[in-house]
Amino acid sequence: MSDQSIRLSVDAVVFGYEEGKTSVLLIKRKFNPFKGEWAIPGGFVKEKESLEMAVERELFEETGVKINYLEQLYTFGSPTRDPRGRVISVSYFGLVKPKAFKILASTDAEEVKWFSIENLPKLSFDHETILKFAIKRLQGKIVYEPIGFELLEEKFPFSDLEKLYTTLLGRDIDRRNFRKKIIKLNVLDELEEKISKGSGRPASLFKFNKKRYFQLKKEGIVFEI
Amino acid sequence: MSDQSIRLSVDAVVFGYEEGKTSVLLIKRKFNPFKGEWAIPGGFVKEKESLEMAVERELFEETGVKINYLEQLYTFGSPTRDPRGRVISVSYFGLVKPKAFKILASTDAEEVKWFSIENLPKLSFDHETILKFAIKRLQGKIVYEPIGFELLEEKFPFSDLEKLYTTLLGRDIDRRNFRKKIIKLNVLDELEEKISKGSGRPASLFKFNKKRYFQLKKEGIVFEI
Secondary structure, three states: OOOOOOEEEEEEEEEEEEOOEEEEEEEEEOOOOOOOOEEOOEEEOOOOOOHHHHHHHHHHHHHOOOOOOOEEEEEEOOOOOOOOOOEEEEEEEEEEOHHHOOOOOOOOEEEEEEEEOOOOOOEOOOHHHHHHHHHHHHHHHOOOOOOOOOOOOOOEEHHHHHHHHHHHHOOOOOHHHHHHHHHHHOOEEEEEEEEOOOOOOOEEEEEEOHHHHHHHHHHOOOOOO | OOOOOOEEEEEEEEEEEEOOEEEEEEEEEOOOOOOOOEEOOEEEOOOOOOHHHHHHHHHHHHHOOOOOOOEEEEEEOOOOOOOOOOEEEEEEEEEEOHHHOOOOOOOOEEEEEEEEOOOOOOEOOOHHHHHHHHHHHHHHHOOOOOOOOOOOOOOEEHHHHHHHHHHHHOOOOOHHHHHHHHHHHOOEEEEEEEEOOOOOOOEEEEEEOHHHHHHHHHHOOOOOO
């Protein structure tokens, strides 16, 4: 029906957030092409598995990280992106708390490491393009979907949520406006408990209202920051 | 490097907007599988062409419609979506004014037709899923990117823009709020000219401010409707 010789791969951009730092999970390639260089985890799709199964399997095999909520990002298909021939990459992305995962290099990966997105190594293939695309999507996403539930401590001062947003966005935000908007979303429960930090007044602790959080995640939010 | 036997296709969901109606461009398949049934235009990627070139070529071959600004929608890759074997579809979408195009069925298409999205025929493969996904994406998109420039007349009463949004969203909007928000975006120039419709007061005519429109298209807007 078609005499293509095109191969299909999947790649997983896994972002980590921890204490004001955004990182990304990369592997050092064990084999050619680009042997010894850093890359986004990923690999070829098996004939009987779905794209989602493939990306979860490849990520787990190469890094030891098991995530079942990666989102499809984009499909990269330039005819020259892989020196071996035509390889299409369906890329996925996700955002996790690095310390919740144990990393372990295996199969095609010689090493696996979290890199700060401020300090990235040279990347193989078109993986720099894919990573930049993922960063932009992540920054776009957090203004129409609440984030933080799996990333912050269970109870946290409001400043932690603020820091999460400024870190991921890579820029300052209008803090008063941001607070007003988050409060209006009704996604946080303010606790009686307070926390003392430095010399200022003790700050209230908050908790995500789980039901409301996942409801908004489904419905979408629209808020300008 | 991998013993896959996976084939790669592209599909183009082309929406049309005209006078309060949303339609979609479909073809009747000339060959099996699903011979004689309706489908989204598309086909196999050639080995040396980019995905974008492939989708534009397939759309043009099957329907006579030439569009060079289709956007990637999503990649559908279920192992069972095509009875011929494993075929991945990278889908694209766009929104045009139907009367700006002449349609002409050719190659794999026996017939080509605009269908109202309120009244769709049974679709081949998983094309109903793809189309639903595209409708959702289109509705999501118009709240962070201005639309209308290529869809409305050059000069139009505000009610035409309102109708465009309610039609594409498939629901009513808060009209006063909508007007306030659009005006605040500064994307319209109000003209001296007025138009008389029915028995009401003559309505002002507007024009898109081209520079501002394409600037916002690039930067993105955020507005709740």
